[in-house]
Amino acid sequence: MSLYADRADEFLQAHKLSRTPGRIALLKFLAAQRRPVSVEYLRRNLKNELDQVSLYRALEAFVERGMVVQFDFGHGHAHYELAHDRPHHHHAVCESCGTIEDIPAQDRRDLLKSTLQKSPGFAQLTRHSLEFYGLCVSCAP
Amino acid sequence: MSLYADRADEFLQAHKLSRTPGRIALLKFLAAQRRPVSVEYLRRNLKNELDQVSLYRALEAFVERGMVVQFDFGHGHAHYELAHDRPHHHHAVCESCGTIEDIPAQDRRDLLKSTLQKSPGFAQLTRHSLEFYGLCVSCAP
DNA sequence: GCATAAACGCAAGTAATTTGCAATTACTGG
DNA sequence: CCAGTAATTGCAAATTACTTGCGTTTATGC
Numbered sequence: 001m002s003l004y005a006d007r008a009d010e011f012l013q014a015h016k017l018s019r020t021p022g023r024i025a026l027l028k029f030l031a032a033q034r035r036p037v038s039v040e041y042l043r044r045n046l047k048n049e050l051d052q053v054s055l056y057r058a059l060e061a062f063v064e065r066g067m068v069v070q071f072d073f074g075h076g077h078a079h080y081e082l083a084h085d086r087p088h089h090h091h092a093v094c095e096s097c098g099t100i101e102d103i104p105a106q107d108r109r110d111l112l113k114s115t116l117q118k119s120p121g122f123a124q125l126t127r128h129s130l131e132f133y134g135l136c137v138s139c140a141p
Numbered sequence: 142m143s144l145y146a147d148r149a150d151e152f153l154q155a156h157k158l159s160r161t162p163g164r165i166a167l168l169k170f171l172a173a174q175r176r177p178v179s180v181e182y183l184r185r186n187l188k189n190e191l192d193q194v195s196l197y198r199a200l201e202a203f204v205e206r207g208m209v210v211q212f213d214f215g216h217g218h219a220h221y222e223l224a225h226d227r228p229h230h231h232h233a234v235c236e237s238c239g240t241i242e243d244i245p246a247q248d249r250r251d252l253l254k255s256t257l258q259k260s261p262g263f264a265q266l267t268r269h270s271l272e273f274y275g276l277c278v279s280c281a282p
Numbered sequence: 283g284c285a286t287a288a289a290c291g292c293a294a295g296t297a298a299t300t301t302g303c304a305a306t307t308a309c310t311g312g
Numbered sequence: 313c314c315a316g317t318a319a320t321t322g323c324a325a326a327t328t329a330c331t332t333g334c335g336t337t338t339a340t341g342c
Contacts, residue, residue: 159307159308159309160308160309161307161308162307180298180299181298193299194299194300194301197298197299197300198300217297217298218297218298218299219298219299
């Protein structure tokens with residue numbers, strides 16, 4: 001259980017968000033996860049805590065504030081993970097079943113090979129996808 | 142114009158796909174692009190060559206065979222690029238306008254910093270997303 | 283407690299992609 | 313070249329993921 005699990009309301013307050021039961025439940029649930037989770041999974045598990053739309057809106061607010069990180073693994077839907085609750089890491093995604101495994105960040109020599117060694121749940125890693133995000137010269141302030 | 146531009150039909154044949162006018166047009170069009178393109182862009186430009194559904198189906202077949210690479214830049218829709226028509230590279234994506242720029246692959250020390258130096262169209266790069274894909278132990282043959 | 287702003291849930295809407303299916307086209311062997 | 317077969321196509325409809333509008337409720341700061 002992460003740092004934030006029992007401090008969800010302080011965490012919300014620190015980010016200038018109302019401490020509503022739904023958001024607190026969502027944060028606690030996210031803190032208990034070990035992998036990035038889909039909205040569908042959140043919705044199933046939090047259906048008594050908050051409605052799907054509120055879920056999307058809360059996630060959006062969290063991502064905007066950097067509280068949560070959004071990932072796209074090519075599954076046609078997003079995955080979300082609490083930010084800062086563990087050191088920077090990458091993910092290995094199974095092309096067959098979609099299983100996701102964390103991989104500790106490291107120096108990047110022989111990346112695929114050494115990544116595989118750090119991915120005990122994976123038998124092979126065949127490709128990766130690396131995208132950079134920022135501001136292009138015409139959009140920069 | 143890429144290697145494949147004037148050999149679209151041989152390329153299809155090599156991958157055991159029927160050489161239909163729509164697919165040939167699509168391959169030629171992809172070969173002429175310098176950046177990963179969206180389905181919407183393909184659809185606009187190829188609306189007389191093939192229907193949207195055929196477009197999706199052709200892209201799916203191409204991706205399955207490794208002829209085309211699919212990317213997700215967090216835009217809510219996929220982008221596609223011909224594979225093998227140029228050396229391995231990454232992409233910088235503008236968080237404001239969505240502009241995409243190729244970045245030559247390189248050794249990965251000081252990744253963000255040196256990447257920025259190789260991204261003349263970008264003023265800043267603030268984050269990146271790196272995912273590995275393969276087969277987990279329970280899915281591996 | 284009370285005013286105000288934030289957040290909520292429901293219904294409806296939209297964008298991207300997929301599926302079903304009958305009609306057409308490409309490929310293969312003769 | 314030509315028929316038979318399999319692959320591919322286009323259209324309509326469905327599905328999935330997510331978003332918007334809006335009137336009601338709840339949280340916050342005084």
